Amino acid sequence: MTFLVEMRGIEKRFPGVHALKGVQFDLRAGEVHALMGENGAGKSTLMKIMAGIYARDGGEMFVNGAPVTPDSPRAAQDLGIGIIHQELSLMNDLTAAQNVLIGREPRRSFGRLDEAALNRQTAEIFASLSLALDPRTMVGTQTIARQQLIEIAKALSYNPRVLVMDEPTAALNDAEITELFAVINKLKADGVGIVYISHRMDEIKRIADRVTVLRDGAYIDTVDAATTPLDKIIQLMVGRDLAHVIPEFPDTSRNAVALEVRNLSRGRDVRGVSFDVRKGEILGFAGLMGAGRTEVARIIFGADKRDAGEILVGGQPVDIRSPCDAVAAGIGYLSEDRKHLGLAVDMSVRANIAMSSLATFTSKAGILNEAAMQKTALSYIDKLRIRTPSDLQDVRLLSGGNQQKVVIAKWLLRDCDVLIFDEPTRGIDVGAKSEIYALLEELAAQGRAIIVISSELPEVMRLSHRIAVMCEGRLTGILPGGAGTSQQDIMTLATQRESAVVEAEDA
């Protein structure tokens, strides 16, 4: 049989990186083909070549058996290939309908727009997705999850025969993922071929028919999803076995309290939150999206103002009004949105690592000591195994996992006593994840207090010495870590809403 899409011997080089080394990939009609591999394995690059965003340096590509070379997104669309990008790429200042049909607006004479038809066509697409959304809604006012759905609607509006989804579920909650999978199954039934990139292993078993694994830009294997155990797939991805043992948690209950928070409040987002973290302890924060975990972290870090509450560092009350105060008090915050908030992506790895510690690299005359910065940067590149050709590489050219390591290096260098990690492994693959877990444990063992906010329950349970659970801005409970606590226990607290009486009062 001919494949919907077939790629053979694909080569791609970027400055300093051999991104794809003779990679092959094929896709049948009506299947979900998962493309897996660690960050930097070349998955996104391969798909961007398929979608006409990058030109390939070598190899062949066929659509329905005919050789093709899509040289632009438009050319790929004409071949029936659509892509949903990992990074949301919507125009926030435009409405949902204007985004969905960008480039194909219904027109009247003289380039005039037919806004009514635009909204009607988009409403039809939304209806086919059972998405109840006004096409005239401004995209910028929508949640990330809702924006993701608009992005999917946009890709589907091209009636693609091939749909590439690059981590479509990264920002979705379980209910939304279930709905997305329903849409995927419907597309499958219509004969659409779907390439599915995800780091969530559980999703692969639920949705994929076949799995192709890449590693370091090379093709490794293609296996059947139903009959291949997950461990085998992980092993193909990382090229080694991963330790699965949950480590023994040290007893930190007698250590000094590093950070204490009393009755922290901010509007409806954060309501009367109190907790403490001891030195050497990892405190996990679990909860559904919008439960107020990130908001708590931002208040502690001084990024947002608080309405009420006290923050004590090492037993002393501190008045934190800005991130500058927080850093001075020894608190570091690693944002969930590292690209926008954590990194200067156009600057080098070295500059980023040194960014918040420039004073230590400055001579009395105010001159920066590049040699010392290089030495420090190289030592962190080595210690954290940051995959980069040199310390002068621009951060934007690194993969997500390696970018996260650069952020961590930056804060390690600052020598903070309290480190808050917000979704430290979002968009990071299995192999790099366990490296980051080991790193967090090492930091705790050195006596730092660590707070980890994560939406992935296995991650919270794997890491946390204690688990704080939030729901609708309130801290609903703190559970012990380790085998004593089940996912069920956490979910009970995470969904412990206030009684209907209180709800009505608030509304």
Next chain:
Amino acid sequence: MSISTQDAPKSVAARMIATGTHQRVLAFASLIILLIGFSIASPNFMQTSNMIAILQATSVNGVLAIAVTLVIITGGIDLSVGTMMTFCAVITGVVLTYAGLPLWLGVIAAIATGAGCGLCSGTFVAKMKIPPFIATLGMMLILKGMSLVISGTRPIYFNDTPGFSEISRGSLIGQIFPAVPIPNGVLILFVVAGVTAYILNRTVLGRYCFALGSNEESVRLSGVNTDRWKIAIYALSGAIVGIAGLLIASRLNSAQPALGLGYELEAIAAVVIGGTSLSGGRGSILGSLIGALIMAVLTNGLRVLSVAQEWQTVVTGAIIILAVYADMLRRRRSA
């Protein structure tokens, strides 16, 4: 994906705030307050003749502000509109006075020259990937120099083309309604504003204007030829600058080659006061029009109150900072 519609736009008011109309309302309110304030302060202010003088003073800066609004919404900036306006005026002088061609050819020459200049700026920005600030800074100097070279640094007068000064100073409206002799220059300003607003809000070109300023890469990945549209927007902006060139030449009955520098900053100031975001993606023609009016009312009102010209400049500067600060406050609150 069944998701509740609770965030869907509920009221017109909510949508106006969401689309940044709020700032325009704020600017409009400021304009009204200024008008009332000056009327109370001086009986000479609220006279028909003075109102017409204000509108006449707005016409050139208003048209330039409209032109630069288009570019700013795409996320760019245009520093060349002032000297481009002069260049268009000089070319018109060459066509009408030196070559002695008919008036309508002079009008077409001005607009075509502007469009051509815009085409160049647009090509520098879109194709050669030169940042708009630099590309238009270069154009600003090139056009200033070219105006001086072509004219031999001397003004070109339009004494041989009797109808020319009517473009700005005549009054079609005054012929019909003698009570309100609104000059043609003002009429042209409002027509240009109306047409441009229509293009911006109802055509593909306008849609891509906002889309480019909002997320250019996304537009490109959607299969739109972003370079071509960007060049088209700069060209349209240039054509509007050509109209401003006609207006100023007609008002002075001459093309003054040394004139022009500084007009671009006044135009950008009007755009900013009108609530257009310098980071692109948001803005409106009406806002820029109101911004230009505020600047003219301030200048005129302070002059009527006999405030020294130096202080008028200081006040204008302060107004710009206040206007943008008000916008920042609003955004911080809604964030």
